[in-house]
Amino acid sequence: MTVHTGPHPTRRLILQGAVSVALIGLGNLPFVPAHAAANDKYPEEAFKLKNEADAIKALYGRTAEPSDKVKLDAPEIAENGGVVPMSVTTTLDKVSSISFFVAENPNALAASYKFPDGTIPAVANRLKMAKTSNVTAIVEADGKLYSATKEVKVTVGGCGG
Amino acid sequence: MASSIRVRATSNGDITEVQTLIQHPMDTGLVKDAKGELIPAHYIQELKFACNGKDVFVANWGTAISKDPYVKFSFKGAKKGDDLTISWTDNKGASDQTTAKIA
Numbered sequence: 001m002t003v004h005t006g007p008h009p010t011r012r013l014i015l016q017g018a019v020s021v022a023l024i025g026l027g028n029l030p031f032v033p034a035h036a037a038a039n040d041k042y043p044e045e046a047f048k049l050k051n052e053a054d055a056i057k058a059l060y061g062r063t064a065e066p067s068d069k070v071k072l073d074a075p076e077i078a079e080n081g082g083v084v085p086m087s088v089t090t091t092l093d094k095v096s097s098i099s100f101f102v103a104e105n106p107n108a109l110a111a112s113y114k115f116p117d118g119t120i121p122a123v124a125n126r127l128k129m130a131k132t133s134n135v136t137a138i139v140e141a142d143g144k145l146y147s148a149t150k151e152v153k154v155t156v157g158g159c160g161g
Numbered sequence: 162m163a164s165s166i167r168v169r170a171t172s173n174g175d176i177t178e179v180q181t182l183i184q185h186p187m188d189t190g191l192v193k194d195a196k197g198e199l200i201p202a203h204y205i206q207e208l209k210f211a212c213n214g215k216d217v218f219v220a221n222w223g224t225a226i227s228k229d230p231y232v233k234f235s236f237k238g239a240k241k242g243d244d245l246t247i248s249w250t251d252n253k254g255a256s257d258q259t260t261a262k263i264a
Contacts, residue, residue, distance in 0.1 A: 042206050047223040083227045102225055106191060110225035119217050119236040120176065126227040128189070 043112065052101050052108035056138065056145075059099060059112060064138050064145035067092075072137040072148040078129060081154040087124035088148070092141035095121035099140075104133030129154045168261040170245050177263055178235045179210060179218070181247060189224040205230065208249040212239045212263075239263055 046058040056064065074086035088098050098121065099112040110127050121139065129135075129152060136149045165184040170177055183205065190202025208220040208230075217236040239245070241263055248258035 042221055047221075085231075087233075100225075105225050106189070107223055107225065109223055111223065112221040113234070114216075114219040114221075116216055116218075118238045119234065122234065124231075124233040125220075126231050128187075128225045128227050 043109075046112075047107060047109050049109065050107060052103045052136065055101060055107070055109040059109060060138070060140065060145055062145060064147035066148065067139075067146035070137055070139045070146050070148040072135065072150050074135055074150050074152050077153045077155065079155050081129040081131065081156055083126050084129050084152060084154070085124070085126050086135065087122065088137040088139065089122040090139045090141070090146070092121065092139055092146060094142040095139055097140040098123055099138045100125070100127060101136040101138065102127060102129055102133050103136065105130050164259045165257045166247050166249070166259040168245065168247055168259065170261050170263045172239060172241045172263050174240075176235050176237055177212075177239045177245075178233070179245065180233045181231065183208070183230050183249060185228070185230060185251065187224065187226055187228045187230060203251060203253055205249045205251045208232070209247070211246045212236070212243055
């Protein structure tokens with residue numbers, strides 16, 4: 001009795017062909033990022049991205065322009081990267097969200113805050129920083145993105161425990 | 162068990178200022194313990210503040226928030242004596258909730 005260990009060679013080829021066609025098809029699909037800021041869902045994907053620009057894109061779907069109406073208050077030098085207090089205030093109207101990005105962290109997006117009507121567009125929190133890095137605050141106001149960036153020097157990283 | 166959430170909400174008549182401190186390890190998943198084994202990521206993902214049946218502030222957090230997180234914000238439309246409900250959920254599905262009176 002002959003034992004067939006696998007499908008017929010031609011059938012396998014056909015199957016492989018079908019799989020690659022399917023993969024190419026997927027690759028051609030337009031990338032639709034979940035715009036977390038617009039809905040209530042936790043932006044899981046944006047938090048996983050390493051690069052700051054990618055994370056901003058995944059969270060908001062567009063880029064921000066620097067604005068002096070966004071004020072990022074952070075220390076020049078942080079002695080302990082594990083606890084770096086920083087806050088954002090803005091004079092912009094119709095603010096719907098404020099997000100913090102630390103460019104040199106393993107994952108750039110640190111926090112994203114939503115501001116319903118009636119909530120003052122300002123927030124203070126404490127972030128971990130792996131090393132000296134630019135910190136960017138992005139304010140979403142009236143559908144547009146505004147940013148402020150500041151370098152914070154870290155003498156002891158936040159990942160050593 | 163005592164709540165993991167400590168809140169101070171004070172109103173000056175128009176604006177209510179809220180300061181919150183939560184006890185949570187906020188492990189990044191990148192740090193090793195004394196035995197050299199990775200401590201799995203364990204962090205708060207979502208923190209919500211609701212007052213009079215309406216969300217007044219929502220925080221989405223990643224691992225870069227410091228251990229025992231602190232956050233401060235202010236909002237309008239509440240008065241002294243109103244209830245402020247604070248709730249969080251972490252990446253392991255754990256959660257906690259507390260209610261504070263605005264002073």
